[in-house]
Amino acid sequence: MRLYFENPVGRLLEHPDGYALVQYAAGPRDFPTFQAFLTHTSQLLRRHSWHKMLADQRQMSPFTDEERNWIREYWLASSETDGYELFGAIIIPADVFARLSLNLVMTDSQQSALTYRLFDAEPEAVEWLQQLP
Template sequence: MMVTSVAIPVGSFKNEAAHLSIHPAGFLHLTWLPGSASGAATRAVFEYILHALHALGYSKVLSDQRQMVPPSNEDTAWYVLDWLPRAAEQGYRYGALVSANHLFARLALHSISQQAMRQSTLVYQHFDREDVAIDWLLAQQ
């Protein structure tokens, strides 16, 4: 699902996959919701992030993945091959990831972040605590 134009609200974006808000310190704060989300809902979140990065001029995203389940192979391929290059063009540089509680999701998401860093200039860092993730994200220039 391609989003062609997005108005960035003062509040936030939410669907069945995730909740996205704008942190006052100048980054996007993404919280993934419990359970499996459809590929379309997940992709809608990422498309919204893409437009928000561009519209706001942000380069950082905090992604709270604690409630995530392992992504599908199709969603993983789309993220790495399609979305990630477009996000890098929009200035996405740093991702602080609060690791998933689900073991297989944690392993899969770590693998995806490693692959993403090999294929782009993006820097991901994994954390067990959100406050530590925010501190790291704020220190990135």
């Protein structure tokens, strides 16, 4: 795997099987750094014409309301507007509050171009991604 981008929010890796591996770091985030992280995620996906990502959120802190709104109103909305379909295998956070905030984001994303599944472990998430076109 090749590192594409890294900041305090996490790391983005190019997986040789044709998907983005999005690894969230533990700890608090500032909003501009979070926006940069997801913007680079979009750029990585589009650069390779990939439509799949594995988001490892096990260490992630809960999304803030500002982050959730930005994901819904900008990040997911821009993919939907462009007709860019996304598939996300999400490894759920260990923190119960992060799980709750993830559920809110997933509820917000139901009308978007993102098709996702939640997983407890990476092997099952990878298996699901490999079954997709």
